[in-house]
Amino acid sequence: MTTDADRAAAEDRYQPRAIERAWQARWEQEALYRTPDAVEGKQNRYHLTMFPYTSGDLHVGHWFAMAPSDTLARYFRMRGHNVLFPMGFDAFGLPAENAALKGGVHPRDWTNANIERMRGQLKSMGATFDWSREVNTSAPEYYKWTQWWFVQLFKQGLAYRKHAAANWCPVDNTTLANEQVIDGCCERCGAVVEQRAMEQWFFRITRYAEELLHNEDLDWPEHVKLMQRNWIGRSEGAEVAFALEQPAADGAGGVTDTLPSEVRVFTTRPDTLYGVTFMVLAPEHPLVAAITTPEHRPAVEAYRDQAAHATEIERLSTEREKVGVFTGAYCVNHLTGERVPIWIADYVLASYGTGAVMGVPAHDERDFVFAQKYGLPIPVVIAPPDWTGQPLEAAWIGPGTLVASQRFDGMPSTEAKGAIAAYLAQQGWGGPTVQYRLRDWLISRQRYWGAPIPMITCPDCGLVPVPEDQLPVVLPYDVEFRPTGQSPLSLSEAFVNTSCPQCGKPAKRETDTMDTFMCSSWYFMRYPDAHNEAQPFGSAAAEAWLPVDQYTGGSEHATMHLLYARFFYKVARDLGLVPGDEPFTRYFAQGQILGPDGRRMSKSRGNVVAPDDQVEKWGADCFRAYLMFLGPWDQGGPYDVDSIVGVSRWLNRVWNAVTDPPALVDDAAGGRELRRLAHATLAKVGDDLEGKRFNTAIAAMMELTNAMQRLRDEGQADAAAWRETVGLLALMLAPPCPHIAEELWARTGHGYSVHQQAWPQHDPALIVRDTVEVAVQVNGRLRDRISIATTATEAAARAAAEASPRVAEHLTGKEIVRVVYVPERLLNLVVR
């Protein structure tokens, strides 16, 4: 039998879903999170979390990325900033096409339905997203400007076409992105992927390589900056020309008479140039066909064929044998006048340096192995320390002294690098140069669901960009996008056939679409002015918000997205569109959330936790807080479905403390201690939020709640201290748990809204304790704890310690030779 009192208590239980729905509705109705471009007396601050791909369902990982990010944005709001925290959708991309092939839904319909669904899920988070600035990269209003970017890059000479290899699946009849190639095979059908050369569009990101390399001053995690530097991979060395030996005048057919006069290599070791005994070209090197002599031609061609087919799979094994084929041709080392045989081998990459390498077997491990296998000489030119002239058993790649190097004999190798490079330049045989591992960015996709590349090919005028006032080039809806071996857009006559913008004659549109990384390279520049129809964004909006003050996202984007976005921003800067040089002043990489079993969440493993279920069961505040509580944000970790109950219990205790307080009496004992704890907690929570240490911030609030719970158990508390503490707790809860904070704020007689309050100031004087417990050690071993005045001198502390029997026991018969006193912490007596 339930009494009225029971029923009343039950009705006033913490019911997260009810209050969350109610407050979300009110916040939305009153546009609480609408962010104006300027607010009198407030500084603008741009917080950004990476927007989701429109996969159809929000994942726990999205919550893990966004909830702490929202907490941070809310904290800075309370600290008096006008914070922009927008959200949108990365909506172009392959999964939409795959879903279409599988389920028979059009990619656009599939994507739009997913956006609807995901927007609803995002709203259940109760975040401060300003939805009036939402972007959808697949909407013509957005991709019009993605195309505009392409045209700007083209006009700047930063977009160009060249022949390049793409992954090709011969069974599915389609090109594949790198991530669709698993162990050299097609992800879908398992066929061995080939490399097929085709005309493709590239962005000249390498023009900015040097500037992109210099990321030292960014407030980013060091490991991310390092990853980018390694990815860009600057290496200093020399380019060296070798004279090509011309074929004999009576040369049997096959060798052309238009042979270039030289072949160039890049080396980081010009100091070893006197030790060259062979030369290796990449199998794809353009010179190969020209220089190969007739008797070697069959072997060379067979090798090139095999290399073209097998590269992807074979390259997975780094340890495989280095094999090559002799072309029959020779070149001449200018420095020595020696003839050098020219080989081809697939360990030389066509796409790095000059696609050709000089072989110095004595001083390079790969060259050493290669020379041993083919019986090529291995002369030592860098003498290792203590070298006595015997043949080497392994390549010596360390520094040493030059020998058998003519005019450079006796020079230290470190010095010889520069000297020989300079000498080459002086003789016109090459010279010092810098190479980057970074390649130009291939942006062509032979795909349907992307922004069409806004270019037209005219038989007379050549390549002509679509005039800006004719953008967007609309992606047609009614197109056959099943893979046929060609870009889907090329099958649409209506799309392809157009007229030349310059001469008006019939012309053809480009039918490739753009890499989706392009859409995400500038979306953060669009949020500040998301509805501008005349420009990608206006300069006032750019000045108001850019660059982004705080970006957060996963470190899987360290080298692709984050590098492309930096590249775009520098281009935008050079066009005079944005302030500063870098898009993201501060970046933080959150960790990855794993399944309860500690492995990546995936449907096939059956360890997926659905955020909607968690919200339904525990409430959004609880789910948010738990994601922040489970560990340091940058580490991520397993999502333990059982531990969240602890956070739920905590929020219930908070609720009960506020709605059902102990008897409040004036000047009750313990008031001072409660205020001390409340202000100490406030100081710590502010500090922790600023440092993104959400887990310890939540833990500190739990401790405060536990102290309040003890007062409830005791039955009474000091009225003023209790009310102050409850108010502070509601304010501290506002960033991580916005709904319960709003409800408790209202219930304690405060006005709407807690989210428009300032972050409270803690009072440092209140935090100081009168007495403090100090650990007493003897020879570094803990013997007792004593309670002394916070301000106690060393002498006083020592006297108190010696008065302790447990300490005295370890002092008898000993002499104190040293005293270490750390006020408020520890006293260590060193005895002998």
Place this chain on the structure above:
RNA sequence: GCCGAAGUGGCGGAAUGGCAGACGCGGCCGACUCAAAAUCGGUUGGGGCAACCCGUGUGGGUUCGACUCCCACCUUCGGUACCA
């Protein structure tokens, strides 16, 4: 192989030169209940009756004092893959 991050109770983690294990999960004991769940309270690193001893991946070092700093090694995770 190279580069990076990390190894602490049964579990997630806290402490970045000063009391190891905050906070939470789980366990155990108790209250409420006919009972269970929920809730609340107590307790919980290991060993020992206790004094005390042992304990932060392993081995060494620096220090009055080391999870924390240094050297060597092991393991796990992430990035990268013949870059000349």
